[in-house]
Amino acid sequence: MRRACTALQAIAVAIAIFATTLALAAPASSPPTPQAQSDPRALASAALERMARATFGELGAAELRFVRHAPYRELAWSSPSSDLDNPVNDPSKGASWGKERTIRADLVRWILTDPVASKYVHPSGIGIAGARITGTLDLSYATVTLPLTLLDCAVADGLELSFAHLDSIDLRRSWTGQIDAEQALVHGDVLLRLGHYDDVNFYRAEIDGDLDCSSGHFVGDQPLSMVEATLKGDALFHQGFATGGLVDFRLAKVAQSLSFNRARFTGTGVNGLNAERAIVAGAIYWVAIALTPHTMLDLGNVHAGSLWDDAASWPAAGNLDLTGFVYGNISGGPADAESRLDWIHRQERSDWAQPQPYRQLAQILRQNGAEEGATRVEVARENAATEYGGMRLSDRIWRTALRVTIGYGYRPLRAVWWIIIFVTLGTALFGWGYRARLITPTEESAYESFCTTGEPPSHYPPFSSFVYSLENFLPVVDLHQGTYWRPNPRHRRAGDKPAADAETLRESLPARILRWYLWLHILAGWTITPLLFAGLAGMLRSG
Numbered sequence: 359m360r361r362a363c364t365a366l367q368a369i370a371v372a373i374a375i376f377a378t379t380l381a382l383a384a385p386a387s388s389p390p391t392p393q394a395q396s397d398p399r400a401l402a403s404a405a406l407e408r409m410a411r412a413t414f415g416e417l418g419a420a421e422l423r424f425v426r427h428a429p430y431r432e433l434a435w436s437s438p439s440s441d442l443d444n445p446v447n448d449p450s451k452g453a454s455w456g457k458e459r460t461i462r463a464d465l466v467r468w469i470l471t472d473p474v475a476s477k478y479v480h481p482s483g484i485g486i487a488g489a490r491i492t493g494t495l496d497l498s499y500a501t502v503t504l505p506l507t508l509l510d511c512a513v514a515d516g517l518e519l520s521f522a523h524l525d526s527i528d529l530r531r532s533w534t535g536q537i538d539a540e541q542a543l544v545h546g547d548v549l550l551r552l553g554h555y556d557d558v559n560f561y562r563a564e565i566d567g568d569l570d571c572s573s574g575h576f577v578g579d580q581p582l583s584m585v586e587a588t589l590k591g592d593a594l595f596h597q598g599f600a601t602g603g604l605v606d607f608r609l610a611k612v613a614q615s616l617s618f619n620r621a622r623f624t625g626t627g628v629n630g631l632n633a634e635r636a637i638v639a640g641a642i643y644w645v646a647i648a649l650t651p652h653t654m655l656d657l658g659n660v661h662a663g664s665l666w667d668d669a670a671s672w673p674a675a676g677n678l679d680l681t682g683f684v685y686g687n688i689s690g691g692p693a694d695a696e697s698r699l700d701w702i703h704r705q706e707r708s709d710w711a712q713p714q715p716y717r718q719l720a721q722i723l724r725q726n727g728a729e730e731g732a733t734r735v736e737v738a739r740e741n742a743a744t745e746y747g748g749m750r751l752s753d754r755i756w757r758t759a760l761r762v763t764i765g766y767g768y769r770p771l772r773a774v775w776w777i778i779i780f781v782t783l784g785t786a787l788f789g790w791g792y793r794a795r796l797i798t799p800t801e802e803s804a805y806e807s808f809c810t811t812g813e814p815p816s817h818y819p820p821f822s823s824f825v826y827s828l829e830n831f832l833p834v835v836d837l838h839q840g841t842y843w844r845p846n847p848r849h850r851r852a853g854d855k856p857a858a859d860a861e862t863l864r865e866s867l868p869a870r871i872l873r874w875y876l877w878l879h880i881l882a883g884w885t886i887t888p889l890l891f892a893g894l895a896g897m898l899r900s901g
Contacts, residue, residue, distance in 0.1 A: 402429040402478040409475055414465055419458045420489050421465055428469060428479045433509060436461065437488030442510065442531065447488045449533040450554065452512020455490040463493035463515070471500045479504055483525065486511055494535075497522045505546065508532050516556065526567065529553055536578065539563050547591070550574045557581065564588045568614075572596035579603060584610045592640070595621045604654075607633040615640035616662075622648040630654040630673065638662040641689055647671035657683040666690035669697060678704040680715040688722055695723060695731030699738050711746040713739055733768050740766040763889050770893025776886050777831065784827030784879050787872060791845060792821050796869040798846040818842065830876060831883035845873040 403426045410417060410425045417425065420436035427434035436459040437446050469475050469484060483505030491511055496518040507528040516535030519527075519542045526546025529537075533554040540561045547567035550558065557578030560569075568591035569584075576582055581603040584593070592614040595605070599618070602625030607616065616638045623629040630653040633642075637660075644655065644667040655673050659682035666689040672678065680702060692698060702715045716739030723732040743749075744757040757766070764770045791797040795812070799805045804818045814820070819842050829837040847866035 399429040399480075403427075406469070406475060406478040409472075410465065410469070413468060414462065417465075418460055420461050424461055424465070424484070424486055424489070425469070428484055431480050431482045433485040433487040433507070434489075435487045436490075437510075440487070447510045449510050449512040449531065452490045452533060453514065455512065459488065460490045460492055461486065463491050463495040463513075466491065466495055467497060467500070470497065470502045470504055470506065476504060483507060485509065491515075494518050497524065498538075529555070550576075555581075557583075559583045560587045562586045565590065567591045568594060570594045571599050573598045574600075576601040576603065576605075581605065586610060589613065592617060595619070598622060600624060601629060602627060603629055605631045607631065607636045609634075610636045612636065612638045612640070615643060617641070617643035618645070618647060619643055620646045623650055623653045624648075625650065626652065628652050628654060630656075630677070632656040633660050634679075635659045636661075640664070641666050642685070643667070644671050645690075649673060653677060655679070659683070660685075662686070664689040668692075669701070672701055672704050675704050676706045679709070680705055681709055681712050682714055684718060685722070687726075693723075693726065693728075695719075695728065695734040698723075699735065702738075707746065710742045711748075713743065716742070733765075736768050737761075737765050740768075759885070760889070763886055764893035767893040770890055773886050773890035773893065776882075777890070780831055780879060780882055780886070781824070781827050784831065784875075785824045787875060788826050789823030791869070791872045792823060792843075794868065796845055796847075796872055797821065797826075797843050800842055800844050804842075827879070830880050831887070833884050833887055845869050845876055847873065 406428055407417075407422070407425050410421070414421075420434075423436060424434045433440075437444075439446055441447065466484070466486070469479060481504070485507040487509040489508075489511050491508065491513040492515070494515040494517070495513060498518045498520040499522060501523040503525055505526040505528065506524065509528070509530055509532065511529075511532040513529075513532060513534040517537045517539075519537065519539035521540070522542045524542060524544045524546075526548070527544060528547070528549045530549050531552045534556060536556045537558045540559055540563065542560065542563045544563065544565045544567070548560075548565055548569050550569075550571045552573045554575045554577065557580050558576065559580070561583055562585070565587070569589055570592075571582070572594050573596070576599075581601040583606045585606055586609045587607075588611045590613045593607070593612055593616045595618045597620055599620075600622040602623070610633070616633065616636070618631065629650060631644075632654070634656050635658070640662075641664040642657070642660070642662045644665075646668065647653070647670075649671070651674055653673050654677040656679045658679040662683075662685045664687045665685045668691045678701075688698075692701070698719050702719065703710060705712075705715070716735050720732040720735040720739075723729075723735060740757070741761065744754055744761065749757070760766050762772075763776055764773045788797060795808075799808050799814050799818060801818070804814045807813070807815050807818075819838050821843050822839065825837050826839040826843060829835055829839045847869035
């Protein structure tokens with residue numbers, strides 16, 4: 359029994375000596391391990407190195423640092439300096455970095471996905487800085503429970519993350535090739551900040567955290583695709599985010615905000631944001647945007663909690679689509695009807711007749727207490743339908759009449775001014791006609807007296823130009839003027855000699871014109887007065 363105990367003690371001592379030897383043999387850049395035999399991280403580091411050597415053979419200097427740092431909560435710097443601003447850490451020059459700064463992508467994949475190796479990695483995940491990753495980092499279809507951080511790294515061959523289950527991805531300040539994360543599931547954030555990225559594809563992916571692309575430069579032909587993706591946090595494109603292409607959020611679902619603030623669009627091709635049919639629970643921000651003549655903003659059929667923008671960031675005419683855009687409020691930016699009508703008219707002219715953008719804007723203005731602004735928008739909607747809606751000539755004439763008389767029913771009291779104008783004009787013309795004896799009594803006996811004396815009989819209703827104008831203008835109103843007095847082109851005073859036909863026609867022309875005006879006066883009354891009451895009742899509004 360005593361011999362067995364002695365043997366066990368000898369084995370324990372040998373293991374401790376071996377671990378201590380490994381710790382002392384580690385280069386100065388590795389984490390300090392003063393008591394390797396009692397530090398589980400040091401033991402894990404040694405075990406992980408042995409496994410890596412057995413799998414991949416000889417390891418380069420950067421690979422050794424990476425493997426040895428994996429059990430620790432710190433970055434494994436492959437460069438001579440850990441200063442982010444030091445030129446030696448510029449990943450745009452990654453192609454020139456030698457073997458001492460090179461890590462194989464297969465080694466990174468192995469340490470993240472191998473069921474035994476990954477157990478030795480610190481729960482904060484792996485962190486590589488200032489390294490050149492050779493080969494495609496292929497994590498497709500893999501389940502990775504550890505965060506991945508590549509800071510100031512050059513990953514020229516990109517990342518393949520399709521159908522992977524990942525914890526979080528941090529590629530800040532890195533230069534990468536294409537990143538394909540189709541239908542990937544990321545349980546944390548995706549950080550593509552301050553770096554330089556080729557095509558990035560998150561088609562139908564799910565991201566449980568934020569997508570932060572602030573200050574990133576996206577240089578691919580299809581720089582960022584989030585088509586049908588689900589994002590439970592914010593989508594942030596801030597502080598100099600730049601691309602020469604189209605950010606594609608079609609059919610995406612964003613649980614927080616979709617925010618472009620101080621973003622920059624460049625190049626001569628089509629660029630901007632296509633968010634057609636996306637659902638954004640929070641706000642859409644489009645603020646302080648640097649535009650080109652080809653920058654587009656497609657918000658067609660988008661549903662958003664609110665909108666915050668500024669007029670200087672609106673795309674050029676023809677590059678905006680608001681058809682079907684539903685938003686809960688205008689949180690910031692122009693909120694007056696005049697400015698927002700200019701915003702709507704940044705759409706293609708063929709879309710001006712679409713009623714939904716006007717109705718949506720009017721609803722927002724009305725809920726914010728700007729009733730007059732809402733009315734202006736509704737009238738503008740009707741004007742656009744009249745002018746650009748492809749209507750028949752007869753319909754356009756009728757709608758033009760509605761526009762000038764009662765503002766399509768939204769300004770019914772405008773008709774009162776037309777009534778005042780017609781009644782006043784009629785009062786002046788009919789008064790002149792009476793004094794010129796162009797308006798005469800309609801009864802024969804009264805007419806004979808009028809021809810003889812220039813005045814009707816005393817019992818006959820006297821003529822009032824105002825009452826006469828008012829009665830003939832207002833439908834179904836009888837003030838006993840129109841029945842007893844009419845313009846008479848055939849009237850000749852007593853003692854006047856018969857005139858030649860041409861002279862008779864010339865003399866009767868003023869009375870004829872006055873009679874024609876009377877017909878117009880009556881017709882205008884029968885048109886404008888019913889429109890006034892219909893407008894007051896809201897019967898002519900198209901809603």
